[in-house]
Amino acid sequence: MKLVVAGPFGVGKTTLIRTLSEIATLHTEEAMTETGRPVDDLAGLPGKVTTTVAVDFGRLTLPGNVVLYMFGTPGQRRFFPLWRDIARGAVGALVLADTRRLADSFEIMDMVEEQGLPYAVAVNRFPDAPEHPVEVLRTHLDLHAATPLLLCDARERDSSLDALIALAEHVLDALPAASEVPATSEVPAAPAAPADPVAPAAPEQP
Numbered sequence: 001m002k003l004v005v006a007g008p009f010g011v012g013k014t015t016l017i018r019t020l021s022e023i024a025t026l027h028t029e030e031a032m033t034e035t036g037r038p039v040d041d042l043a044g045l046p047g048k049v050t051t052t053v054a055v056d057f058g059r060l061t062l063p064g065n066v067v068l069y070m071f072g073t074p075g076q077r078r079f080f081p082l083w084r085d086i087a088r089g090a091v092g093a094l095v096l097a098d099t100r101r102l103a104d105s106f107e108i109m110d111m112v113e114e115q116g117l118p119y120a121v122a123v124n125r126f127p128d129a130p131e132h133p134v135e136v137l138r139t140h141l142d143l144h145a146a147t148p149l150l151l152c153d154a155r156e157r158d159s160s161l162d163a164l165i166a167l168a169e170h171v172l173d174a175l176p177a178a179s180e181v182p183a184t185s186e187v188p189a190a191p192a193a194p195a196d197p198v199a200p201a202a203p204e205q206p
């Protein structure tokens with residue numbers, strides 16, 4: 001499964017993929033600079049010194065040989081044009097949220113919905129972030145009843161894994177049931193291949 005890990009700036013996408021990946025992650029981190037200070041809001045992120053400028057990539061194999069390919073998106077609006085390319089071929093998205101700025105995840109959820117991807121939301125808990133009951137968070141995020149919502153710490157494996165497994169299960173639930181997929185015999189036969197115009201001509205009959 002190709003899965004997208006999405007969310008606003010500094011919400012912990014790169015951290016979560018690093019925490020879960022069983023291979024050395026590919027990442028495209030660049031240093032945060034003075035030039036970016038007016039637009040890159042580091043409030044509440046004292047340890048953050050780099051930002052993703054293209055994509056993160058990691059892999060995780062679940063029991064049963066289900067292989068999850070995790071693609072992390074950049075969180076900054078100026079890199080959003082990359083989003084569609086990163087999401088191409090994905091079957092689901094994990095949207096990260098931070099309760100100090102929950103509304104920042106709204107436009108990410110909109111983009112995921114525009115792509116038609118099933119998604120789960122993981123609230124990444126920062127120490128000074130307000131805590132709310134899950135039902136209150138669901139209401140604020142206006143989540144569909146079937147959309148999983150989990151709390152996690154992106155630096156810690158167990159809760160991050162729970163969030164990704166909840167997404168994988170949700171993706172599998174969203175697949176059409178076997179009874180809805182046409183049986184092989186009902187699939188129309190492929191049309192006969194057209195004659196190959198560059199094939200060598202048959203030898204002339206004497």
Ligand SMILES: Nc1nc2c(ncn2[C@@H]2O[C@H](COP(=O)(O)OP(=O)(O)OP(=O)(O)O)[C@@H](O)[C@H]2O)c(=O)[nH]1
Nearest residue numbers: 009010011012013014015047048051052075153154
């Ligand atoms: N306390 C706490 N800090 C975290 C957690 N997850 C990430 N951090 C820190 O928060 C900062 C942001 O993490 P990143 O993983 O770079 O966030 P990102 O979403 O990939 O950021 P961009 O790619 O720049 O949008 C880093 O300094 C992390 O060490 C968490 O669960 N708890």
Ligand SMILES: [Mg+2]
Nearest residue numbers: 013014051052
């Ligand atoms: Mg990142």
